[in-house]
Amino acid sequence: MPDKSPLPIPTPIVYRPNVGVILMNDRDEIFVAERINIPGAWQFPQGGIDDGEDAETAMFREMAEEIGVTRDKVELLEQRGGYRYAFAKGRLKYGIYGGQEQTYFRCRFLGQDSDVNLAATHQEFSRWCWIKPEAFKMEWVPKFKRAVYHQVFLDFFGVDLSAKVS
Template identity: 35%
Template sequence: MIPFDQLPYRPCVGIVLVNPAGLVFLGQRTGGAEHVDAHHSWQMPQGGIDEGEEPLEAALRELYEETNVSSVEPLGEAPEWFAYDLPEPIAREAWKGRYRGQTQKWVAFRFTGEDGEIDIHRPGGGKHKPEFINWRWERLERTPRLIIPFKQPVYERVVSTFQPLIGRD
């Protein structure tokens, strides 16, 4: 078995979806209750980058697959990748020991649709398994306190990177 600290990171995207009021989409994850309390079960959409896919393409695809949202305008992209390690027992279970965590390219979009477009129960037009049991709009700066602790440093970087782009009325 490869030592945990020598495993690679899984390439992934993270999505900051911003509504006209300057609030960001947060979804409450399904499952995983054995690893996290309900307070820390919120996150922004994210997912893996497919072979040959560019991060922006992956972000649009993942956003649709997790929220049904397609009415967006690009706001910006983080200049670098943000990585985090999962606790080893979770990583060995989640990806069959192939990765120690994820490296994420974060992308921000302005949501140009109506809230009714968001459908976490039939995401991707009903073609994808729901990843969230609930959702809400939240202030970006509050997100690090609502995410599972091992992802908090990444969310702090997301806040510092995207807060200037988002602004608030």
């Protein structure tokens, strides 16, 4: 006789609130940085929204912490939210979060390149550069984040990077 026990009910993913920063210079190039612990992995500055913070406050804090760029050096142009990804292999962050839900902010950089300081607090990036949005390579991004990056580039720049996935 077959086992009639019910199938296990999957635990829903809890998404950590997160922000991403698309910083653009006066040549409409975007700021990308290489992760210090993963050579070849380039991304936008990003980070979690702390308790009591709104997304905009978190964005300015993360930008200052990760790349040393302060609020007075940027003009906020637009924001879009609802970008979600689940962490790879069922990983949990802080024991509860199975992924992140991101709000992205596009900002105009008003400062000088010398205002960028990757060692402003705890260094997460080894180097950085400005590139045109269409020059971004999807293989720089972990597979579990690629759908978000694909949508972000479509939404903010009208650039379809799906053909660039290797």
